[in-house]
Amino acid sequence: MKRLILAAAALAVLSLPASAQTPLTRNEIINNLQNVEVHRTQITAEELRQQALDNIRLHPGDDATTDLPAESELARLRQFIVEITFDFDSSRIRPESYESLGLIADALHTVYLGGDRFLVIGHTDAKGAREYNLKLSQRRADAIVEALTTTFNVPANMVVPVGLGEEDLRDPANPYSEVNRRVQLINLGPAQ
Helix, strand or coil: CHHHHHHHHHHHHHHCCHHHCCCCCHHHHHHHHCCHHHCCCCCCHHHHHHHHHHHHHHCCCCCCCCCCCCHHHHHCCCEEEECCCECCCCCCECHHHHHHHHHHHHHHCCCCCCCEEEEEEEECCCCCCHHHHHHHHHHHHHHHHHHHHHHCCCCHHHEEEEEEECCCCCCCCCCCCHHHCCEEEEEEEECC
């Protein structure tokens, strides 16, 4: 019952527009990311990157129109979505986002999450070319992982950056919406 309540609370927070999100807490991050033994995956960062590239090649056009093959598998995994802001058209993390990164690092340093490995997935909205958005989101995911590992001493083997650009929109009906610009942390389970 407690898990159902926590899941409902997490969904309620994640469904709010980015500007209306409640303040982020370390415990909220932990509660959404722990207990990964329920669902495990064999999907890798390289496979996700390749799926995004293949999606662009197989379904050309200005906006992504199809889901990635791994989307349903990823949706079953323990995850958390957070807003990290960047300078326009840049991978420079804005100073106001370092508090969120610190809370993420605090959560990753706990015994509840310490032995697990996480995908750090960067997403963009659909403004701009899809190939460009894919590269920008990868640079931003790389910047987040670099900040977590250097500034906050998260072990490098715990976090793997992946940029998916606009290939996995949170709100496909509104591809230019700011809710599509997000960072997902997905728990892959115990580090090998």
